Amino acid sequence: MNTDxxxxxxxxxxxxxxxxxxxxxxxxxxxxxxxxxRKKDWADEISDVEKQSIEKGIAQANEGKLNPHSKAREIYGKRP
Structure with missing residues (x-):
């Protein structure tokens, strides 16, 4: 039986x-x-370390320090 x-x-x-x-x-x-x-927000349930990581990523994006998706694939070893 399918999930839906x-x-x-x-x-x-x-x-x-x-x-x-x-x-x-x-x-x-x-x-x-x-x-x-219904009132739960995923941001309330993540750790401080995860929040800091997200904030760091946003700051880097705002500074234009972005890497293309291909670079992320290279770093993490995922291939198509």
Whole structure:
């Protein structure tokens, strides 16, 4: 079964299951969880070292210190 179909099936299962819940406090907990997940920003979940690396890369790009993609492939050994 392909992934898209699995995702759609899981969504339908959850919709059906949620439609049977009668406990308001439980539904509120689920709603709170969803709200928290929507508010998450990937930048809040990375380490300080990763943030510093991103900032360094942005600074280098702003200074025009860029390498072409071919150079990155050469450095990291990936070939087409």
């Amino acid at each position: 179909l699995q995702i759609q099936n899981k969504k339908l299962e959850l919709i059906q299951w949620l439609s049977t819940i009668e406990d308001l406090s439980f539904l509120e907990k689920i709603s709170d969880l969803i709200s928290r997940e």
